[in-house]
Amino acid sequence: MAGFIGKRLVLSLITLLLLSIIVFVGSQVLPGDVGRNILGPFADQQAVDALNEQLGANESLISQYLDWIGGVLTLDMGDSLAFRRPVQEVLGDALVNSAKLALLAFIIVVPLSIAGGVYAALREGSTRDRLISLGGLSATAVPDFVWAVLLILVFSLVLGILPATATAPPESGFFTQVEYLILPAFCLVFVLFGYIARMARAGTIEALDADYTRTAVIKGLPQRTVVRRHVLRNSLLPTIAVIATQCGYLIGGLLVIETIFNYQGIGQSLFRAAQEKDFPLLQSGVMIVGIVYLVATLLADIAYSVLNPRVRLAQES
Amino acid sequence: MSTASVDTGLPAPAAPAGDAERAAQRERFALLRSSKTFLVGAGILGIFVICAIFGEALAPDDPYATNPLNDLAAPSSDHWFGTDRVGRDVFSRVIVGARDILVVAPAATLLGTVIGTALGLITGYYRGAVDDVVSRVIDAFLAIPVVILGILAITALGPSNLTVIIVIGVVFAPVIARTVRAAVLQEREMEYVAAAQLRNEKAPYVMFAEILPNVMGPVMVEFTVRLGYAVFTVATLSFLGFGIQPPAPDWGVQVYEHYGLISGGYWWPVLFPALAIGILVIAVNMIADGIAKAFER
Numbered sequence: 133m134a135g136f137i138g139k140r141l142v143l144s145l146i147t148l149l150l151l152s153i154i155v156f157v158g159s160q161v162l163p164g165d166v167g168r169n170i171l172g173p174f175a176d177q178q179a180v181d182a183l184n185e186q187l188g189a190n191e192s193l194i195s196q197y198l199d200w201i202g203g204v205l206t207l208d209m210g211d212s213l214a215f216r217r218p219v220q221e222v223l224g225d226a227l228v229n230s231a232k233l234a235l236l237a238f239i240i241v242v243p244l245s246i247a248g249g250v251y252a253a254l255r256e257g258s259t260r261d262r263l264i265s266l267g268g269l270s271a272t273a274v275p276d277f278v279w280a281v282l283l284i285l286v287f288s289l290v291l292g293i294l295p296a297t298a299t300a301p302p303e304s305g306f307f308t309q310v311e312y313l314i315l316p317a318f319c320l321v322f323v324l325f326g327y328i329a330r331m332a333r334a335g336t337i338e339a340l341d342a343d344y345t346r347t348a349v350i351k352g353l354p355q356r357t358v359v360r361r362h363v364l365r366n367s368l369l370p371t372i373a374v375i376a377t378q379c380g381y382l383i384g385g386l387l388v389i390e391t392i393f394n395y396q397g398i399g400q401s402l403f404r405a406a407q408e409k410d411f412p413l414l415q416s417g418v419m420i421v422g423i424v425y426l427v428a429t430l431l432a433d434i435a436y437s438v439l440n441p442r443v444r445l446a447q448e449s
Numbered sequence: 450m451s452t453a454s455v456d457t458g459l460p461a462p463a464a465p466a467g468d469a470e471r472a473a474q475r476e477r478f479a480l481l482r483s484s485k486t487f488l489v490g491a492g493i494l495g496i497f498v499i500c501a502i503f504g505e506a507l508a509p510d511d512p513y514a515t516n517p518l519n520d521l522a523a524p525s526s527d528h529w530f531g532t533d534r535v536g537r538d539v540f541s542r543v544i545v546g547a548r549d550i551l552v553v554a555p556a557a558t559l560l561g562t563v564i565g566t567a568l569g570l571i572t573g574y575y576r577g578a579v580d581d582v583v584s585r586v587i588d589a590f591l592a593i594p595v596v597i598l599g600i601l602a603i604t605a606l607g608p609s610n611l612t613v614i615i616v617i618g619v620v621f622a623p624v625i626a627r628t629v630r631a632a633v634l635q636e637r638e639m640e641y642v643a644a645a646q647l648r649n650e651k652a653p654y655v656m657f658a659e660i661l662p663n664v665m666g667p668v669m670v671e672f673t674v675r676l677g678y679a680v681f682t683v684a685t686l687s688f689l690g691f692g693i694q695p696p697a698p699d700w701g702v703q704v705y706e707h708y709g710l711i712s713g714g715y716w717w718p719v720l721f722p723a724l725a726i727g728i729l730v731i732a733v734n735m736i737a738d739g740i741a742k743a744f745e746r
Contacts, residue, residue, distance in 0.1 A: 143585075150589035158601045169605075266486075273734040274727045275681050277688045277701075281708055281723050285716050296712050384594025388685055392708060403689065406600045418601055422592040 140433055144426050151422045152204075156197050159415040160189070170213070170409045187412070204419055214410040215401075222401055222413060223420055230386050230397035233298070236313050237320035237382070242375060245325045246368065249332025253367075254359070256337055264329065272326030276385050279319045280392045287315060298395035316393045320385055324378055331374045335367035342366070369440055376432030383421050480743040487739025493732035497725075500547040508541035512698045521715050531717035533707060542698035543721050549693045550700065550729070553610050553617075554679040560618030561679075562625055562672045569629025570656045570664075574637055580630075587623035595620050595678075596685055603691045613692050617682055621675050628671050632664040639663075666744045673737035680733055684726045700726045 160166060167184035168175070184190055188199060203209045209219035245268075252264040271279075288296040300312040339345060340363055348358045387399030394400070398417065405413040481487050500507060510528075516536030524531040530539035568587075572580040590598070595617075602616045636642065637660065645655045686692030687701030695702050700722035707718040 143588075146585055147588045147592060150586055151592050154586075154589055155593075155601070158598075158605055269734055269738065270731045273677055273681065273730045275685050275688070275730065277685060277704065277708075278723045278727045281704060281711065281719050282727075284708075284711055285720060289711060289714065289716060381594060384596040387594075387596055387600075388689065391689065402597060402600070406604045406691070409604060414601060414604065418593060418597055421594065421597060422589075425592045425594075 136437060137434055140430055144430050148423065148426055151426075152201055152419060153197075155415050155418050155422070156200065159411050159418070160193075160196060160200075166411060170411065200415065204416055209416040210412040212405070212410055212413040214404050214408040214413060219413050219416050223398065223417055226396060226398040226401040227420070229395065230383070230390070230399065232309070233313055233316055233386065233390070233395065233397060234320070234379075234382055236310065237317040237324070238375075240317060241321040241324045241328065244321070245328035246332045246371060248325070249329035249371070250336050250359075250364065250367070252329070253333045253336035253340065256340075261333075265333065268326030268329045270326070271322045272324075274322070275388070276319050276323050277388045277392060279322045280316070280389060283315050283318060284392075296393070298390070298393035313395075316389045316395060319389050320382065323385055324382070327378065328371060328375060332367065332371045335370050336363060339363040339366040369436065372439070373432045373436045376428050376435070379425060379428040383424065477743045481739055484739040484742065486735045487743075490732045490735025490739065493728060494736060497547045497729055497732070498551060500544045501551040502548075504545035504548055508538070508544045510538035510541040512537060512541040512545040513696060514538075521710070521718070524717050530721045533703070533718040534710065534715075537698075539703075539718050539721055542703060543700065543725050546698040546700045546703065546722060546725065547729075549610065549697050550680060550683050550687075550726075553613055553693065554683045555676060557614045557617035557683070558621065558672060558676045558679045560614060561621030561675060562668065564618065564622035565625025565671075566629050566661070566664075566668055568622060568626035570633055570660060572626065573630040573633025574652065574656050574660065576634075583626075584630075587626060590620065590623045595682055596689075599682065599686050600689065600691050603686070608691055608694055610693060613683060613686060617679055621679070625668075625671050625675060628667055629664060632667045633660055636660050636663050670737070670741045670744050673733070673740045677730060677733040677737055680726075680730050684730075 166187060166189045167180040167182075170183060171180055188196055191199075200209075207220045209223075211217070212219045212222050215222045248264050248268065252261040255261045284296045287294040294315050295312050296315070298312050298316045300309045304312075345358060345362050348362045349355075353361075383398060385399075386397055387403055389395075390397045390400040391403050398421065402414065402417045402421070404410070405417060505512070514537060516532070518536065519532055520534055520536040522528055522532040522536075528538050528540065530543060533539055533542070568583060572583045593601075598620050599613075599616050602619075603612055606612045606616075642655060642659060645659045650659070683692055684701040687699050688705045690705055693699040693702055695706065703722040704719055704726075707715065711719055
């Protein structure tokens with residue numbers, strides 16, 4: 133068990149190192165003259181030189197890389213050009229806001245999609261199964277900004293029951309904040325539902341087909357017990373892994389949703405950073421997103437192996 | 450049609466490999482022709498392709514012609530989908546808007562499939578150190594959401610249709626490489642591969658002339674599935690202002706230019722292009738679903 137986790141940890145660290153190189157190349161090598169890129173073609177050459185000096189763009193690539201990655205590790209990532217605040221402060225506030233939105237979305241989508249997937253699997257081939265599967269597939273396939281404008285049109289413009297922005301007035305209470313986050317959360321729910329439901333459905337169908345399920349039925353257990361004790365235990369395991377890996381997608385989705393609903397989370401911060409060519413914020417922000425994703429998948433792998441006795445015991449022996 | 454049912458029977462045991470392959474091919478087409486999901490998806494996509502090719506000829510108005518005296522006019526018999534904030538006809542823009550996305554998304558998918566298939570063949574065939582290194586790099590790429598990676602690269606390179614194609618192609622390649630690699634790992638244990646190696650065939654020949662034709666099934670499936678994601682991603686990047694650029698009548702661009710006006714009650718310049726994106730993406734996914742079922746029996 134410890135060996136397995138150690139190995140996964142080392143692999144994740146290597147991936148992280150490569151990731152940092154990709155992000156660095158993308159944000160500091162590809163643009164060429166960083167200062168010129170930020171200030172535009174008509175800027176004064178002196179101003180460009182001064183900015184390059186300030187950003188350290190004149191030093192060798194290796195020392196630039198070490199400066200930046202050292203800053204990320206010590207939580208000293210320089211100043212954001214767009215927000216005129218230290219990058220780590222901007223990202224810290226943004227992560228808290230995004231976590232609220234993501235948490236609400238997960239609280240809604242996880243029970244809903246697992247129930248939907250299991251329900252569809254128990255009625256495999258029926259019209260309801262087709263409806264859930266095709267509906268889920270379509271909901272997942274449609275871009276989140278399309279869902280966002282459709283939901284705003286219906287609930288905000290036509291029905292007038294929910295606000296079209298996600299930022300609650302300052303100092304508002306818990307329930308007001310939730311009310312403001314419902315529409316953006318549901319955009320994420322639509323996109324995640326099909327994916328998780330499909331996994332839950334496939335896992336359940338496989339477990340229903342297994343020999344141990346047939347044995348349980350033959351020995352006369354009631355269907356309810358068979359499903360709860362034998363089928364769900366096995367079918368939900370892969371689903372757990374999928375939910376964790378969806379964290380990565382979620383942050384990509386947040387970028388769009390937070391922009392539409394004007395919500396100051398990690399997604400909107402990255403978007404503004406890209407729009408205003410705020411490279412210090414952009415590269416550290418993308419790096420943080422990568423770290424969050426890798427930690428989530430690592431935790432999912434560990435949770436999967438702890439929960440699955442077949443993996444757990446195979447590792448021990 | 451009647452010949453198809455005869456051909457779906459088991460091929461004669463002595464039939465050469467080519468015949469069996471052709472019979473399997475015909476069976477796949479028969480499966481596709483009988484799949485309602487596939488046919489509906491293909492029908493919808495067909496309509497959009499016609500819009501993309503003959504756009505201006507079908508559109509009642511010039512999609513670029515502005516009319517400041519008639520901006521944000523509600524849908525009427527003159528303008529079925531109303532006019533946008535500079536008085537352009539939304540219906541005409543929705544029709545012609547099919548073009549850019551139907552060029553950029555398939556081109557990006559094709560690029561990604563070519564790079565990804567090559568990477569998958571190489572990592573799956575050589576395994577060992579090459580595989581380890583490439584797989585780690587692929588993992589690193591997969592750790593960043595596609596949209597964010599796209600925005601990072603397009604900020605660095607500047608937006609244009611070609612940049613979008615290259616960026617999405619490169620970002621998709623690792624995912625495709627993974628699927629192809631898994632298929633190659635199975636194929637390389639087959640006897641025909643050993644036979645080719647014994648004949649002293651060069652590694653590129655074994656990979657591309659021997660193994661590749663046998664993993665075309667997964668490659669095809671992966672292509673159509675990725676095409677759906679590509680439409681999703683291109684539309685999202687355009688919506689964010691990092692994809693297809695104005696004044697192109699692209700759907701994502703139209704939503705981007707007008708979503709701020711929704712709360713003012715101007716829903717038509719947003720709703721119709723948004724619906725067009727939704728319908729196109731669902732159609733592509735229906736096609737992908739049909740093809741996946743036909744190849745993975």
